[in-house]
Amino acid sequence: MTEHKRGGDLSLGGQRVHERLSRDEPELIARVLGRIQAEVADYRRLPVEELDGDIAGITRQAVRAFARSLREDRELDAAELRQIGASAVRRAEEGFPLEAVLTAYHAGAREIFAVGSAGSGSADVADLLEVADRVLAFAGTVTAAVTRGYLEELRTKVGQEHTARRTLLSVLVDGGPVDVVARSAGITLPARYLVLSVELGPHADEAAPGVDAGIAVRRKLRRFLAAFERCCGDGVLASLDGPGGLVLLPLAGRLSEVPGWHELLGEAGRAAGVAVLAAAETAAPPEVREAAAQTGEVLDVLRWFGRPPGLYRLDDVLVEYQLTRPGAARDRLAAILAPLQAHPELIETLETYLAQDTNRRRTATRLHVHPNTVDYRLRRVRDLTGADPLHPAGLPRLIAALAARRASAP
Template sequence: MTAHKPGGALSLGGQRVHERLTREEPDLIARVLARIQAEVADYRRLPAEELTGDIAEITRQAVRAFARSLREDRELNAAELDRIGASAVRRAEEGFPLEAVLTAYHVGAREILAVGTAEAGGADTADLVDVADRVLAFVGTVTRAVTRGYLEELRTKVGQEHTARRTLLSALVDGGPVDVVARSAGITLPSRYLVLSVELGPHADEASPGVDAEIAVRRKLRRFLATFERCCGDGVLASLDGAGGLVLVPLAERLASVASWQALLEGAGREAGVEVLAAAETAAPGEVREVTGRTGEVLEVLRWFGRGPGLYRLDDVLVEYQLTRPGAARDRLAAALAPVEEHAELVETLETYLELETNRRRTAARLHIHPNTVDYRLRRVRDLTGIDPIHPAGLPRIIAAVAARRASLAARG
């Protein structure tokens, strides 16, 4: 097995490669810059000052670093890699694409190889292979330094933006100095928000054997929010967990109607692959705290009355909302069901019967009992409470009693 020569001894066409690179440095850098602009479209969008300044300087540093590493027969050292990483950080700060930066370094490496091997002859095969191997190693080292610097800056930037948005959301919901927070974060407040309190159904993957449920939940939330962000940009603010939460959407002309709100919510649910129950209302930034509390209450009412998936406003459940407000009336309605509390099968049958729109046969099928058993249990509810769930006159009162019971249980925690 033939040992590799030291980098400083590698010679092509009668001249050591590192010496040739040093001698040809000005022309090499000009060639690299010209080729980058020709082959990487993103660099053509940069100001001329940046190309002749920062980009030319980091190109010069990279070429010199490779020549030194060859002469001294070593890998790039920490200082050289830090300079390359710092340049990548600046590109990330500017929002310049990582793909373009990496492509530029590959272009530069090809030019280094082309210049360094330009006078290679037939007797130089072994040294030529060794030089090519060292260029490839240089590309790998630089790629890691660029990627690390770029992504660390990107994570920092994303973290700062996320923190700013969370702080703004907290100020809106908790009633803090909204204008001050928005100014310090560089965020322009909309004139009004669409406030959505949402309940998200489970995705099938969350209960699939062998599937990480936490990953399934995160994927559900990411896809749900992505629909809002595609529609309304990065001004969307959200606080969600797997079961739901709060979404504030900047109102724009495209969201001028309730129908457009419904379409947006339905699209988000389809994208996430889940059913969505939501309470909606609009609010100026200074009204978000009050409105968020109200939409949260409306969402609870929707749950207590067993409403199906969809978007609702307070106007859609005015009677139901009023029936479940704390007070003597709610307590008495809830107390009407106290006699059946000790009979779990009666409570289950009554709630299923109401959920299935008073259909006895579907109730029996759901509970795996005979329809006659459903009738018997409902008559027992009537005998114990004095409210007949089968008779049309008793139906509104029993529905209200069930909802009041759920509200009272929720209030007790």
């Protein structure tokens, strides 16, 4: 078995590799810089002073780190890795692509091997293989350091931006110095927002056997918000959980007209794979608090009246909204159904009958009972409440009573 050869003793073409790398360092750095500019388009867009300064500097550090590690027969130490990681942090701060940084380091590793192995012959095969292995190990170590530094900075940046946006949303909804918070977060407020209170239906995966429901919910929310972000970029502010929540969108571009609101909500629902019920209103930043409260109330009204998925404004449900405002009238409407409390099957039949557009046969099918049973139960509703669900005149009162009952429920 061949004994391990120390890195400082590895020799190619009659010269120790670490010595050749140190001797040819200026040429090697120039070759690395030339290669990454030729092969990585993102580096060609960097200012000349950055290429000649920071990029050349970290290239020199990496080359010297490899030469030292070879001479001292060791892996890169913590200080050397910190230098490489710090450079990756700067690239992340600049928004420079991680894949470009990694490609550049791998290009540098190939040049290190090319210069280090120059002049090697058939007698150098064993050392050549050892040098190649060490260059590959170096590239792997550097890749890990770069990725770790870059992603840690990215997580910090994303976390800070997320916190800033959550704070801004909170101030907009709860009231406070909106302009001050926006300036401190570096966020430009739009002239007006589209304020959406949304209810998201469950995705099929949430109830699928063997599927993690939590992951399914997060995937649904991510896809739902991504549709808005594709349209509105970083201007989207949202507070969502599984069932829904609040979304603020800058009122510009396609959202300048109401049809654009419907189109975008439809796209978001399809992207998430769920039905969406939403209440919408527009508001200047100081008015968001009032608009968010109102759209939340309108969304409640849509639920209470069983409106189908879609986007609604207050004008679409003026009568329904007024009917369900707290007060004596709402309490008396809800009281109409009080005699049915002891007969849950009558409440269920009435709700199903109305949901099926007063079609008794469909109601019977849905409830798995005979149509005559439906007729009997609806007549019982008439007798107990004084409002006849089988007569057009009785329907508005019963619909309003059901909505008032839902609105009054805890």
